[in-house]
Amino acid sequence: MISSIRRHLAWKIFISYLVVILISTIVLATTAEFVVPRSFDRHLAAMGSMMVNMMGSSSMGFDLDLDLFTNFRAAVNEALTIAALAAVASAIVVSIFVSRQVVTPIREMMIASRYIAAGHYNERVHVPGDLTKNELDELSQLALSFNQMAEKLEQVEMMRRQLIGDVSHELRTPLTTIKGSMEGLMDGILPENDETYMGIYREADRLQRLVNDLQELSRVEAGAYELEPNPIDLLGLILAVVKRLEQQFKEKDVILEVDIPAKFPPIQADGDRIEQVLINLVGNALQHTPSGGRVKVSAKQQSGEIQITVSDTGIGISAEHTENIFTRFYRVEKSRARTGGGSGTGLTIAKYLVEAHGGRIWVESAGHELGSAFTFSLPNADKS
Ligand SMILES: Nc1ncnc2c1ncn2[C@@H]1O[C@H](COP(=O)(O)OP(=O)(O)O)[C@@H](O)[C@H]1O
Numbered sequence: 001m002i003s004s005i006r007r008h009l010a011w012k013i014f015i016s017y018l019v020v021i022l023i024s025t026i027v028l029a030t031t032a033e034f035v036v037p038r039s040f041d042r043h044l045a046a047m048g049s050m051m052v053n054m055m056g057s058s059s060m061g062f063d064l065d066l067d068l069f070t071n072f073r074a075a076v077n078e079a080l081t082i083a084a085l086a087a088v089a090s091a092i093v094v095s096i097f098v099s100r101q102v103v104t105p106i107r108e109m110m111i112a113s114r115y116i117a118a119g120h121y122n123e124r125v126h127v128p129g130d131l132t133k134n135e136l137d138e139l140s141q142l143a144l145s146f147n148q149m150a151e152k153l154e155q156v157e158m159m160r161r162q163l164i165g166d167v168s169h170e171l172r173t174p175l176t177t178i179k180g181s182m183e184g185l186m187d188g189i190l191p192e193n194d195e196t197y198m199g200i201y202r203e204a205d206r207l208q209r210l211v212n213d214l215q216e217l218s219r220v221e222a223g224a225y226e227l228e229p230n231p232i233d234l235l236g237l238i239l240a241v242v243k244r245l246e247q248q249f250k251e252k253d254v255i256l257e258v259d260i261p262a263k264f265p266p267i268q269a270d271g272d273r274i275e276q277v278l279i280n281l282v283g284n285a286l287q288h289t290p291s292g293g294r295v296k297v298s299a300k301q302q303s304g305e306i307q308i309t310v311s312d313t314g315i316g317i318s319a320e321h322t323e324n325i326f327t328r329f330y331r332v333e334k335s336r337a338r339t340g341g342g343s344g345t346g347l348t349i350a351k352y353l354v355e356a357h358g359g360r361i362w363v364e365s366a367g368h369e370l371g372s373a374f375t376f377s378l379p380n381a382d383k384s
């Protein structure tokens with residue numbers, strides 16, 4: 001009961017009304033007790049002297065009745081006036097107390113929201129009440145949501161700044177190389193041969209890939225695409241991906257194998273998107289596995305979901321990086337000299353796509369040089 005009162009503003013306001021009514025009733029009862037007899041006596045005494053003056057009058061009995069009634073009314077009015085004054089006084093006190101409880105947090109939130117609108121995202125308001133006892137009323141909950149909103153805004157703002165920083169950094173590298181080469185060519189320091197042109201072309205190509213990746217990332221992050229889930233044949237999809245990348249594996253002398261049970265239930269997913277995820281994972285595996293290694297794509301059913309794993313015998317990922325590997329622009333090899341490397345958005349996109357399907361994606365690696373295994377799960381078709 002008490003905690004229910006603490007949690008509801010309506011209860012608090014209702015109780016404040018009750019307090020005013022209670023105080024005025026008590027005052028009315030007490031004044032009636034004390035004031036009425038006294039004022040009654042007073043009026044009766046006044047009447048007594050009047051009676052002496054009017055002795056012998058025949059209409060005396062009637063006058064007495066009338067006066068008694070008038071006196072009684074005057075006495076009650078006196079008591080009522082005192083009670084009304086007490087009610088007004090207690091109403092003022094109670095409403096000051098209640099409105100302070102209501103208005104103070106609202107005013108605080110109003111000021112804080114202006115601050116936030118002006119770009120001070122670190123502003124927070126005080127949450128009245130005890131958080132741990134779950135005794136927050138509507139206003140405290142509003143203050144709590146307000147703080148959560150402010151925190152989210154602060155995070156978004158931080159990510160936005162980070163993104164701009166990262167993107168400009170990523171764009172600068174190829175641009176610097178292209179500009180340097182062009183200057184070298186103009187000054188006659190660099191020879192005008194295929195190698196120079198190829199170098200410039202590669203950097204321009206990298207720039208273009210980066211812009212494409214960014215566009216794709218922003219589309220996926222904003223959810224600006226439609227998932228079209230259909231029953232898909234996973235084995236067929238994996239074989240199609242394998243066929244697409246076969247040549248590259250041959251060129252690098254890495255073995256690509258597939259291990260899927262022959263009888264596999266059709267899954268409910270957007271084929272194109274899952275293919276995109278697979279190409280990302282298999283492409284990464286190829287990129288990080290030296291010649292002579294092997295990459296395996298396998299799938300199994302596990303506790304109500306389907307798990308697809310791409311494992312390799314490549315350079316592996318040490319524990320400190322596995323946390324961040326799905327963060328955009330994150331690359332273990334930060335080296336600027338990388339040629340084949342991407343922009344660090346492939347796994348981020350894969351994560352978004354898998355999560356859009358209601359699945360998860362994670363990586364396991366025994367450590368550096370010990371290979372790694374990326375697994376993503378998809379909910380079973382019959383469950384969705
Ligand atoms: N199979 C793998 N083995 C080792 N490291 C990997 C593997 N796949 C991804 N990584 C690491 O994760 C980083 C992020 O991958 P990704 O998001 O695909 O970006 P990108 O391939 O564009 O660099 C890579 O730069 C690499 O350091």
Ligand SMILES: [Mg+2]
Pocket residue numbers: 280283284342346347
């Ligand atoms: Mg990649």
